[in-house]
Amino acid sequence: MDGGYGGEKSALASELAQVLAMVRELEACMDQDPLPAGARELCAELASSVDRSIRIARKETPCVRRQLRAASVQDAAALDDGLSWRKYGQKDILGAKYPRAYFRCTHRHSQGCLTTKHVQRADGDPLLHDVVYHGAHTCVQAAHPSAQQLRQELQLQPGHGHGAHEDQDQGASTPALETECLWAGLLEPMTPYSFASAAAAGAGADFAGCFPLLSPTALDWQLRSSQPAGSVGVGIGMEFETQFEELFTSATEPFQWDLYADN
DNA sequence: TACATTTGACCACA
DNA sequence: TGTGGTCAAATGTA
Numbered sequence: 001m002d003g004g005y006g007g008e009k010s011a012l013a014s015e016l017a018q019v020l021a022m023v024r025e026l027e028a029c030m031d032q033d034p035l036p037a038g039a040r041e042l043c044a045e046l047a048s049s050v051d052r053s054i055r056i057a058r059k060e061t062p063c064v065r066r067q068l069r070a071a072s073v074q075d076a077a078a079l080d081d082g083l084s085w086r087k088y089g090q091k092d093i094l095g096a097k098y099p100r101a102y103f104r105c106t107h108r109h110s111q112g113c114l115t116t117k118h119v120q121r122a123d124g125d126p127l128l129h130d131v132v133y134h135g136a137h138t139c140v141q142a143a144h145p146s147a148q149q150l151r152q153e154l155q156l157q158p159g160h161g162h163g164a165h166e167d168q169d170q171g172a173s174t175p176a177l178e179t180e181c182l183w184a185g186l187l188e189p190m191t192p193y194s195f196a197s198a199a200a201a202g203a204g205a206d207f208a209g210c211f212p213l214l215s216p217t218a219l220d221w222q223l224r225s226s227q228p229a230g231s232v233g234v235g236i237g238m239e240f241e242t243q244f245e246e247l248f249t250s251a252t253e254p255f256q257w258d259l260y261a262d263n
Numbered sequence: 264t265a266c267a268t269t270t271g272a273c274c275a276c277a
Numbered sequence: 278t279g280t281g282g283t284c285a286a287a288t289g290t291a
Contacts, residue, residue, distance in 0.1 A: 087268060089283060102282070106267090118282090 022046045065132045067122075085117060097123040105139055113139035 022042055029039045084106035092099045098121035105113040115135045122128040 086266090088285095090269075091281065091283095094280065100281085104283095116282090 019046060065130065068129045068131055093120065096120060107139035111139040 022045060026039065026042050026046070029036050029042070085103035086106045086108070087101055087103050089102040090099050091102070100118055100120040103117045103119065105111075105115045107113045115133065117134065118130075118132045120130045122130060
């Protein structure tokens with residue numbers, strides 16, 4: 001599981017070494033007049049290499065955002081994804097009505113799991129929560145049976161966008177989920193930068209492989225990345241947003257999942 | 264007693 | 278310098 005990350009690191013180092021070599025080569029060309037014919041090609045290669053480096057770096061810091069809705073304000077505090085989190089801070093955010101809560105994996109010290117998540121209530125809707133996950137679980141709980149079950153279920157409905165959210169079963173053993181939170185699942189893979197090209201958008205498929213953790217988060221991204229390359233745009237985002245609004249206004253079935261993307 | 268939460272302080276970054 | 282993210286001591290709870 002972690003081997004992939006090590007491989008990415010060496011790939012990134014390799015790419016950056018190439019970038020450095022090309023920059024030096026370009027530097028040498030600067031003194032020549034006229035510029036050698038190969039200089040332009042070198043620039044193109046340089047841009048391409050930088051692009052690859054960015055994509056690799058993005059894989060190194062998986063960051064996924066999703067929005068969850070609780071059935072009541074009381075339930076909101078219990079929003080849970082089946083994994084163990086420990087709150088380590090809360091902060092008032094500029095321009096936000098509600099403070100942002102910071103959580104990290106309970107097994108941070110015992111198992112060195114560095115995953116964190118930030119939870120913030122939406123200004124307009126106190127029941128709606130923005131949850132941003134940083135990093136992937138490396139602890140034992142990442143192999144939680146319910147998470148695996150969910151993964152299977154979602155994989156059975158590829159490209160469907162909707163899938164019965166069976167966390168109810170999990171709720172039987174997870175007190176937090178007994179609160180019957182209405183998981184209006186809409187998922188929004190977050191990346192530090194917007195996709196600059198179709199090629200970069202296509203990298204999303206590779207990105208999915210960077211979520212070895214068996215949490216819904218990983219599955220969400222896999223589903224989302226099943227969208228055709230190049231479809232990760234504003235237009236598609238609005239389309240999913242519309243679907244999301246419809247889902248909320250006609251939310252008769254709890255635990256129903258849908259896709260959402262607004263990159 | 265062990266673990267979780269709260270909260271003020273500190274730090275890094277833009 | 279302001280803001281967001283994290284730390285760590287104090288406090289709460291089972």
